[in-house]
Amino acid sequence: MQRSAITSSSAKNVCNQILRLRRQIEPAKNRTPCDVFINHRGIDTKRNVAGLLYEHIKNNLGLQPFLDSKNMKPGDKLFDKIDPAIRN
Structure with a gap:
């Protein structure tokens, strides 16, 4: 059970980092x-x-x-x- 919580938390952190970077990149697409x-x-x-x-x-x-x-x-x-x- 502990392992799933760590994996889920890590996945959320990675997703948040990707979304943050995507927001920074979006204006450059124009x-x-x-x-x-x-x-x-x-x-x-x-x-x-x-x-x-x-x-x-x-x-x-x-x-x-x-x-x-x-x-x-x-x-x-x-x-x-x-x-x-x-x-x-």
């Missing part, structure tokens, strides 16, 4: 998630160096990079997408 903003110049750079850098950062470092050709769709407003990425 922002555009971007850890690295890749600035480049020219179409060749975008397709070669910047594209390779984007893939490496995303796949190997576990970070969320922003590259216009990867994160924007045709018709997206430039300022509406790039400004939050830079400020984040």
Whole structure:
């Protein structure tokens, strides 16, 4: 009986910690998630160096990079997408 009480208490503590952390993280969801903003110049750079850098950062470092050709769709407003990425 004692063991169940300890396990139940520990489970409640873990749940409370998770809920507390979740509340702290929630406001961050409203922002555009971007850890690295890749600035480049020219179409060749975008397709070669910047594209390779984007893939490496995303796949190997576990970070969320922003590259216009990867994160924007045709018709997206430039300022509406790039400004939050830079400020984040």
